[in-house]
Amino acid sequence: MLDPTDSRLLAEVQRNAMLTAQDLGDCLNLSASQAARRRQRLEQEGFITGYAARLAPQRLGLTVQAFVQVQMASHAPETARAFGQLIATLPEVISAWTLTGEADYLLRVWCADLPALNRLIHERLLPHPAVARVQSQIVMDQFKADAPLPT
Numbered sequence: 001m002l003d004p005t006d007s008r009l010l011a012e013v014q015r016n017a018m019l020t021a022q023d024l025g026d027c028l029n030l031s032a033s034q035a036a037r038r039r040q041r042l043e044q045e046g047f048i049t050g051y052a053a054r055l056a057p058q059r060l061g062l063t064v065q066a067f068v069q070v071q072m073a074s075h076a077p078e079t080a081r082a083f084g085q086l087i088a089t090l091p092e093v094i095s096a097w098t099l100t101g102e103a104d105y106l107l108r109v110w111c112a113d114l115p116a117l118n119r120l121i122h123e124r125l126l127p128h129p130a131v132a133r134v135q136s137q138i139v140m141d142q143f144k145a146d147a148p149l150p151t
Contacts, residue, residue, distance in 0.1 A: 009028055011148065013051075057110050062110040064117050071103055072131060
């Protein structure tokens with residue numbers, strides 16, 4: 001179980017993963033060593049699964065974000081594995097989900113431009129033997145950035 005201090009700690013490290021134990025302790029009204037031990041425990045218990053930097057896509061030349069829905073022609077286990085292996089090789093796909101409903105998969109992708117998105121769809125996704133249909137929605141603007149999880 002998480003106590004209120006654990007919840008506050010998780011919120012703080014989601015906002016800034018680079019907080020030192022001293023900074024974290026100051027935020028939580030704990031000593032640096034107490035804050036470090038709590039953070040370490042939450043890491044060991046799997047509440048904190050890693051730390052990452054958020055990069056600016058435009059600075060990297062990525063100007064098109066899209067959500068791509070994929071409907072499969074076949075749902076055989078080996079086909080699903082093969083499709084998962086394909087997705088794992090595509091750096092443009094930054095996250096992927098299996099879904100209920102008409103689409104089987106939802107992919108979040110970043111591409112340099114529209115021709116790159118077109119190539120991803122027509123040269124990589126549609127040729128896969130299990131893919132029946134692909135539908136994309138291009139993001140016009142992201143008015144809420146990816147947010148921390150509620151704690």
